[in-house]
Amino acid sequence: MLNPRRIDAVLTGGSAGLSRRAFVTTTVGGAVGLALLPGAVTAQGAPAKPGTKPTEQPLAFVTIAKDGTTTILCNRMDMGQGIETGLAMICAEELDADWSKVRTGFGDQRGEYVDPLFGMHLTGGSNSVKNSYLQYRELGARTKAMLVAAAAQAWGVPAASLTTENGVIAGVGKSAGYGEFFDAAMKLPVPEAVTLKDPKSFKRIGQPTTLVVAKDKSTGAQAYGMDVQLPGMAVAVIQRPPVFNGKIAKLDVAEAMKVKGVKAVLPVTLDRGGQGVAVVASGYWAAKKGRDALKVDWDLGGVAKADTAALTQQYLALAKTPGTPAPKPEFQADVSGWSKAPKKITADFVFPYLNHAQMEPLACTVDLKADRCDVYYAAQMPGLDAMALAKTVGLKPEQVQIHVQMAGGGFGRRATPTSEWPREAAAVAVALAQAGQRMPVKVIWSREDDLKSGYYRPMTVHRAEIGFDATGKVAGWQHRIVSQSILKGSPLEGFGYQKGVDGTTTEGMRDPYAIPMHLSVHHPEVNVPVLWWRSVGATHTAYVMETLVDEIAFATKQDPVAYRIKLMDGNAKADRHRAALQAAVDKSGYGKRKLKPGQAWGVALHESFESVVAYVVVASMKGKGNARQPVLQEVHAGVHCNLCINPRAVEAQVQGAALMALGTTMPTHHVTFKDGVVEQNNFYDMAMPRITDAPKVMTVSIVPSNDPPKGMGEPGLPPLAPALANAVARLTGKRQRELPFSFA
Structure with missing residues (x-):
């Protein structure tokens, strides 16, 4: 099942432009363009006014239901480090939200969710709280200011006469929960400037807080990238060469196709130019048994073969x-x-x-249609990946939607600059479609796959x-x-x-x-x-x-x-x-x-x-x-x-x-x-x-x-x-x- 906590934000639309920090490089693994999008600029090239940048839009990050349930989206991927809760705490502090009603979720590859300092989508370098601390404080403060303004308009009183606490607006003999005014508030202009709290008055920040998802994780209810299930979905595993960048010399798929549940056996291009064989089946075990039955002769000619003993002596001499x-x-x-x-x-x-040895091995689910591609996985760099995936499946970047999932560990493994493993999953989906078997497919790496063929x-x-x-x-x-x-x-x-x-x-x-x-x-x-x-x-x-x-x-x-x-x-x-x-x-x-x-x-x-x-x-x-x-x-x-x-x-x-x-x-x-x-x-x-x-x-x-x-x-x-x-x-x-x- 998909993670019930994972929701898609209702966005205001528009695309982020390039700023002075932005740059474009034309190679991601030699094939894909990368644009970094730190914030909007005007048509004349001047920096955008505060409150107008994509990363400053409350509606992209905060949703409040009528009953006061407040969902705060994380602009990163959480792999156990707790930033999903940490960033929500920062926003909720300035928002004066009722913490008992706070829920969390993830953003995606759109410009709203870039790192506000680096200008790219990135979970890494221990930068999440550090770089988004001010951003999430201001998001909370802007949301609160807009809620107060909406209440003031509805009640016909000055905004300065109202107070907020624990998800409630009060003043002039009236009070109401945030949910009553959220829709109206989000139609108001986003404030350019907001007054932030003195740290001495913090009530949530600095307090030992259990992760929002702790109960789900400890009871097995939390879903991860590996757990994604889509209607009609197949599962694939890939046989990779024993030496990096090896290619297929001879392939016999007859025995693999005899395995019950196997749907297709397809050669695919791997990261860095090697070749592999994808076995697509009704489930993981059938796919694995089909892969075990493959007969592959590998062409390793001209491929350098690393040897630890020799490298050690070479390195010591150097x-x-x-x-x-x-x-x-x-x-x-x-x-x-x-x-x-x-x-x-x-x-x-x-x-x-x-090896990174993260507890949850890699898994990426690709639902490729003629005019759209939905991809479900724990993405550390979804913006970069979206462009790499678009190139792989032959669509425009805006036709690719990444659904960021919770990760069961990462330690850097999920952030390959070449977009290695999601691109390989997309390559399997393309090969299936070309073979006349278009269907959602989840490509799974076993522990052995990642240990022997990873980074x-x-x-x-x-x-x-x-x-x-x-x-x-x-x-x-x-x-x-x-x-x-x-x-x-x-x-x-x-x-x-x-x-x-x-x-x-x-x-x-x-x-x-x-x-x-x-x-x-x-x-x-x-x-x-x-x-x-x-x-x-x-x-x-x-x-x-x-x-x-x-x-x-x-x-x-x-x-x-x-x-x-x-x-x-x-x-x-x-x-x-x-x-x-x-x-x-x-x-x-x-x-x-x-x-x-x-x-x-x-x-x-x-x-x-x-x-x-x-x-x-x-x-x-x-x-x-x-x-x-x-x-x-x-x-x-x-x-x-x-x-x-x-x-x-x-x-x-x-x-x-x-x-x-x-x-x-x-x-x-x-x-x-x-x-x-x-x-x-x-x-x-x-x-x-x-x-x-x-x-x-x-x-x-x-x-x-x-x-x-x-x-x-x-x-x-x-x-x-x-x-x-x-x-x-x-x-x-x-x-x-x-x-x-x-x-x-």
Whole structure:
């Protein structure tokens, strides 16, 4: 069934125009145009007046029924991070809505739902609350102002004489619920300027709030992209080549067509130019059995075959040579003094390819008609996807309607710049139509499909050469990173690929520590598709920085907390880092209590997406010899995300991110290649953290602030693994230079 909470907004119409931030690129996977639409402009090119931009239209976001039920649409996709509730809280605060009557839903690919700062449809970069905080406050305030104006007209009184509270307008001896005036209010002009509340008067923002969809999720009533059902719908799976970009040499479909329920077997073009075979059937199991019966010979001639062992040696060798200098000035310090320093560390770090492993595998349902295409899936970038899909099915972008669904996890996997998986689903629908079997079709990726044929966090190698003295003062830090570029060649290249360096590779290096660093990068070309993975570059840069800083503290016999604070001296931008670290220290009792024998402290902190998370952990070891493994006993997090909209959601994000990071340290938690083929198949040979791996104690302390909020979907992940590694180093005497951990 379709999600009963998911509704389509009643829109005011009109299209968004291009502004100064907008740009157009003509390649999405080499075929599709992309336009970014941050807001309307006048015919003369001047910026539109406030209240006239698509992103400022109350009717596109808020609907109030006669009984007061208030639906607030989210301009993003929710994959468990809680932004559907968070953005509704922000809007409801200024609207003075009755929270018990608030419901939520999703927007779509139209201009109303672009990120108001980036000007494109995007759920990512922990930007949802950060970039839409002011937008949703103003949407709530504008809606309330229009409701009050409508009531004032109906009652013949000045608007200033009326008050609002809990979804009710009152004054001059009368009162009425918002639903009574909503239709009339939406016919009034949208105010250009509105007065927003003083944060001191907030009633909803800042209060621990259960997600609007929590009950449905916990009872199984919540529907996801995988759950979409349409009348007459077929289900398809795709047989993909064992090596990326392989093509069909010979295909025998006879046995597959004998499987009961199989309707068609169709060759389709895949992402990046490879070929696959779609098996379309009455249901998933029939489609899978039909695919199992296929006989395919693959043409892998001329296709590069990645090999993890060979790549590791290649990357380690590259890391010893100068790369392309990182363009930021702070990465171009004179570090010639490092070799003359009395103490030195030379360290190589190896990070594997990683699968996103979101709980809900990919699924996309396409209902292709002659003049319209409806697409149902959890879309992270529906605007970009809509144009890619239009190109694929041969329609105009305005003939494509994307119905954004709730996602059961994502971690970046659902945001491929090439619109990979929805385009593949559309290609199946087109092939069906061309074969005379036009029908809605849902293309499902199994866990094995995504693990063996998906996108991955890049394999990455770091090399650090550091010189320092007995006080821990760093004389020079020479650093090189070897990693595939995520952005190069994609429609988003202009956002962060500068002077030959992908900014997602270097993000998180150096700051907040005032140390002289020279950083350069190698971006090798490898036949493995790579993509952002929760917290992107910070997944490896935080680990390298925080374990090396800890190692210097240990080598100079300094307390790891005190040493970090010393390195931040003189950096005014580090106030939030110090506050987050102190919050974690205070809660943990670090320095004030004695641990049990066989336990050790571990400390790390990191800023990503403008939020700071610090961890103080307690760990021990279990097992013997090469079978030893760390046990995470306690985790104490200090968080500085500026104004916290929903403390309960922040706590949940930090807890989830910490456990996800714990998984990266566990044996076999990696993706490896042999002769171009992924060696892992499912969770049974790629370790995932289980509830039994969770720490017995986990606390999250949020530093109070009234400054505009920052992101929290990703920042909880980067510092956990280094904090654990630092504890393990104290327990074993060995520094973990590679993920996952190894005790061989």
